[in-house]
Amino acid sequence: MGKSVEAKDLNIYYGSFLAVEGVNMTIKPKTVTALIGPSGCGKSTFLRSINRMHENIPGARVEGRLELDGQDLYGANVDPVGVRRQIGMVFQRPNPFPTMSIYDNVIAGMKLNNKKASKSELDDTVERSLRGANLWNEVKDRLEKPGSGLSGGQQQRLCIARAIAVRPDVLLMDEPCSALDPISTLAIEDLINELKNDYTIVIVTHNMQQAARVSDFTGFFNIEGTGKPGKLVELDETKTIFSQPKQKATEDYVSGRFG
């Protein structure tokens, strides 16, 4: 578990619109990489191209290379479904399955794929994942209740539990805390710190303190103007980005002098 991700000259399109251009990025295994940048610069687009969710949008496509531990993810014989089994994702808004109980939500990845597993195996997975997502103590007495009956923050942690239950190599998070209160946010940040022992994590955030707190590396995306493609301006160790970035644009952005 915990593989490296490498993007080489990645161009990402929506139809004929080039949304993200020329990304070269290496993400080391078992690290947390934060992606920051102004709204509309293509952070989500880049993130969704890593697990090939991007191509679900009609007309959307990708050029260039994206590798998981050296394996080309966009190769001709690569199944996007297989890619998504190795690269999990947590969305900005919590989206538990409304027809499923908390228990079933956690093992949704196995259940929906008809994986055969014994009851005790499933129980173990549920407990391990919920503990991993810091949710076990809050829900252990009501695992049969629907997942949509939880609070927003609990639902988001349930979604994280669901994502780690299938033991992916990489975990992508798109603004996972933007709908949460400070306490839930802290809980999730703690969780990210623990998760990086096992997983490679890429997190998009608008909160610079959060990027500084949780990440080892930070990538800054920027866009020159509307209609222009977003670009990766700089990727470096988080403390370098926040103290002495090489690019002027990065410095302006992290110090709040943007635009």
Next chain:
Amino acid sequence: MTGTGLEAPASTTPAVLRRKGSLPRWAPLGILAATAVVMAGVAAATGSGVGLWAFLTAVVYAVATYTTSRVVEGARKAADRLVTVIVTGAFVLAMVPLVSVLWTVIAQGWERFDVTFFTNSMRGIVGEGGGALHAIQGTLIITGLAAAMSIPVGVLTAIYLVEYGSNSKLSRAITFFVDVMTGIPSIVAGLFAYALFTLLLGPGVRFGFVGAVALTVLMIPIVVRSTEEMLKIVPNELREAAFALGVPKWRTILKVVIPTTAGGIATGITLAIARVIGETAPLLVTVGLATGVNLNPFDSRMATLPVFSYYSYATPGVPRDPFLDRAWTAALVLMLIVMILNVVARLISRYFSPKTR
């Protein structure tokens, strides 16, 4: 003016916030009763009927409520009350024919709502007695066949349109033709099925399956439309959540999208069945009528409740009354079947609908 104990003293409340007087709780009913009584007097004096009385009461009541409220409570409250009266009036108006039909059918159909009606056919019956067992069975068989054909086709079409079509030319064409099909008069559907089987099997063929095909033509567009609407309201986030877990698209549709909205789909299907189960014209053309039980939809004519009811009423024998009674009871049974279907749909949708507690 009292209540929460939080209001500031009246003198310091700014004009915008200040509440005007309010009518007591019983005011609407009181005004209605008074209007009704006064109008009853007017109607009696002028010798006009119940219809005119109800109409006058409604109009005068609306005016009276508005003026009273306007004087006591101010313009905004008055408008609110006026609209409430109009909305309630529309509701009552809509209920009048419904209740009237229900009442008539129950009252007239009650006479023969007995065990014989459900256990006997019309074989060898010329006057009293007899029943509609054969017609009940025929209706269930033909509608069942129609449902068995149109539900898979309709649901799968809707799935194609919503999940795979993504606004392609083909999907837009399908949507267009489905809309056109919705408007087909039922007799045309009947003639279509009749013509089709005449071409296939020679002239004059009439059997249950032909009727089922006619009903299928009517049912498919309804099923497609309702299922499509239901699938569209499943949030895209749920599909993405499943995709992100490495679930293939077909499994996502089967195990996430459809269960999430199963209740709605089931309701739509039940309403579609309820819509076609009472069809008379196409069955008249394609299936005809029989006096005895025929359980084979692929051979010879078959009785159905609507056609049975129609023939008993339109061409009664001598004496007339037993035929008319049976016609009404057949209508009552048909209505009960539709009602049971609706209850079933509710139960299904309650069972499937996502729970939050």
